[in-house]
Amino acid sequence: MTQVGEGQEAEETSPPVVTFGAPTAGEVLAERYELVEHINNDSAGRLVWRGVDVILRRPVAVVLRYPGGDSATEMLQAAVAASRVIHPNLVGVYDAIDEDDRAYVVREWVDGQSLRELVAADGPLDPARATAIGSAVASALAAVHATGMVHGNVHPGTVMISDDARVVLADARTDGADSQENDLRAVGGVLYFALTGHWPHGEAPLHGATAGHGRAALPDAVRDAGGAIAAPRQVRAGVPAYLDDLTMDLLDPEIAPPSSDVLSAELNRLDIPADEHFLEQAGPLRFTADTEDEPSPLAAAGGRKVALGIAGLLAVALVGLLIGISALGGDDKDKTKEPVSQPTSSAPAGGGTSAPAAPVRKLTIQDVRIIDPESRDRAEVRNAEKVIDGDPNEGWETASYRNNGKFGGLKKGMGIWIDLGAPRTVKSIQATLSSTGASAELRAGKNEFPSSSSGDKQLVAAYTERIGQPFEEHDGTTMTFDGFNPEAKYQYLLFWITELPEKDSGGGWKLGVQEITVQGS
Incomplete structure (x- = not known):
């Protein structure tokens, strides 16, 4: 069980943060939120706790910063803005309180792990799962961008995968340098990381770290002598061309990214369960397709099997008919026997027949x-x-x-x-x-x-x-x-x-x- 923080994990050599007024287990904030377990600290002075809403009796995550006041303004403003957007792929924000000596944000608790931890434990993901995660993140951003806001904090540590496989984006943290384009570039980074286990944007914040995980940074992308990153398909086999191209286009500063709603729609279209044979496994999806010219999914998936089955039944019927005719002819004593045809150079002797050429x-x-x-x-x-x-x-x-x-x-x-x-x-x-x-x-x-x-x-x-x-x-x-x-x-x-x-x-x-x-x- 893990939870995402809002800043970089504290350096092991960092000086201790102020302890006056530090929260303690069992303390109840705002007469409502009981602190249960300290999860992790970060270098910006934030602390992440697992808590309980004692009124609604539900688990919550409490992100504290002390002292509060001006130093917590950005955190509170981002939380208030995020609370206005309700979306299944966004972590819900319940409360934001400034008590001067400390400030805290109360939000949804997610049982699960971050994408960073998932890839560190299991290695790069298969293309279908990476696509599903990218689709969820893009969908969340589309909801945020529709309000005119920016998330500003998209990376493998803020992408959470719950134990029930729900993918959510946590901890918006906007400032003057953030933009919707940067959010979209970050989706390319998330796809790249999910497919390769490497982060293409240089040093990344270490969100999502829990106690005992250490200070290991995300591995940088594989690069050539000029510093250009290697495409996912150069790092590992099995990445479809269309997903490789989409990822690299999102990371290419020379190519303008699509809007978040367009990207969400495209990734959602690509996010098809592996057991649904609406695509040939060998072929990538296309941005423009004329459905009237395409074979039906049923025909694409099973048409060949149906055709073979019908051909087999016809062959059996034909053999049965020939046997019947032969049997009837054998009983006709007065019928003149026809000479038996002899093997030819194209038909081997001994009763065998040459295999028919495979159809083109x-x-x-x-x-x-x-x-x-x-x-x-x-x-x-x-x-x-x-x-x-x-x-x-x-x-x-x-x-x-x-x-x-x-x-x-x-x-x-x-x-x-x-x-x-x-x-x-x-x-x-x-x-x-x-x-x-x-x-x-x-x-x-x-x-x-x-x-x-x-x-x-x-x-x-x-x-x-x-x-x-x-x-x-x-x-x-x-x-x-x-x-x-x-x-x-x-x-x-x-x-x-x-x-x-x-x-x-x-x-x-x-x-x-x-x-x-x-x-x-």
């Missing part, structure tokens, strides 16, 4: 990623998932380059890396482009590499097998590669763009890839 169908693409080995700012690697969202009206596109179609002489090429999830027999791959005049080729490889400039360089160097013939200044908007070895299996492919078409007269060179589909078995 559209294969599920497990993951896609933009490959940009000569990039410095990685600005063009976003939105890769749009090339497999089933919507040809939206896609990924390069930046606009000047001078010539070969990326302005700055790059040898860019590409889209495709992961089929497992080795597959591939018949063809089709890329739908935004305009004519592009040059591209298709390559195959055996390994996956990190999503970074250096990782992309390794990938391009390793993917040396070319599939079919390259397209040079193609006069169409569809490129189809069908030179696959029917005896081989493929998992990783690279659609590699070597030359861009001219966008318009004097408008530079760029290319959009609207959709990529793979056919095989």
Whole structure:
């Protein structure tokens, strides 16, 4: 059982705080709130106690600060503001009292642990649980922001997970430096921490610490030589591309975050229980989807099984019919016997039959990623998932380059890396482009590499097998590669763009890839 405090946990070497008028177990504040157990102190002079509302007979958390007066003004103001917002994902604030020599806030008691403690104990969370926590935090912030207020204190210590799995955000602490944008950036930090166990915003407040937990800080994010943080998928396997991109976009200061209500709606849409098969496990959710063009959830989840079952029943019925005809024919003594057909080169002797070829169908693409080995700012690697969202009206596109179609002489090429999830027999791959005049080729490889400039360089160097013939200044908007070895299996492919078409007269060179589909078995 733990409870979140409102400030950093006190340094073990910090001087003792003032003890005059310090609360004691059994004391009743405001003739109503009995102090039961001291939970922890913080370096700002706040003390967190577990208490009981003796009138309503319910547990409460009592956050005290002494002396009170001006030093407690910010704490009381934040509590009063928070009390105006009622939301299932916000800790309820019941009372805020200033007694001059000390001030205290009475709020909901949460039986559970903070996200910081949960990850410290169990390690990084699975993507579904991380999404659910991020959704709850964003929903709480949407309620706060709707009133024009700011929370100002979002991090793994103020995100509480109760014993009944409820996720609540505690302890708003606003000041002049806070903003709604900072709250939203912090949601990206919470997602990053839940997925990796690392905090991307540098040193974080150590809220949520209980006695005996020590002074260990949150581990900093993994960073490259330039100080840029590694994406969650570079830190651990199994993070879906859409969740990785959303997290990194929220953390990117160059990308304006969505409003809290939009972020809440998107995370809520992504927060689907794992046992509900409304999505293929291999495919990410899309921001824009035309439901009229999508197969029904039932068909997506079980249609293949139903089709196989019907085919099996038809086969059994056909065999029974043939046996019946054979039996009837055997009783006809006057009927001239037909010669028995002999084995052919395509049908082995000995009564065996060759297995039918597996039907060609559209294969599920497990993951896609933009490959940009000569990039410095990685600005063009976003939105890769749009090339497999089933919507040809939206896609990924390069930046606009000047001078010539070969990326302005700055790059040898860019590409889209495709992961089929497992080795597959591939018949063809089709890329739908935004305009004519592009040059591209298709390559195959055996390994996956990190999503970074250096990782992309390794990938391009390793993917040396070319599939079919390259397209040079193609006069169409569809490129189809069908030179696959029917005896081989493929998992990783690279659609590699070597030359861009001219966008318009004097408008530079760029290319959009609207959709990529793979056919095989």
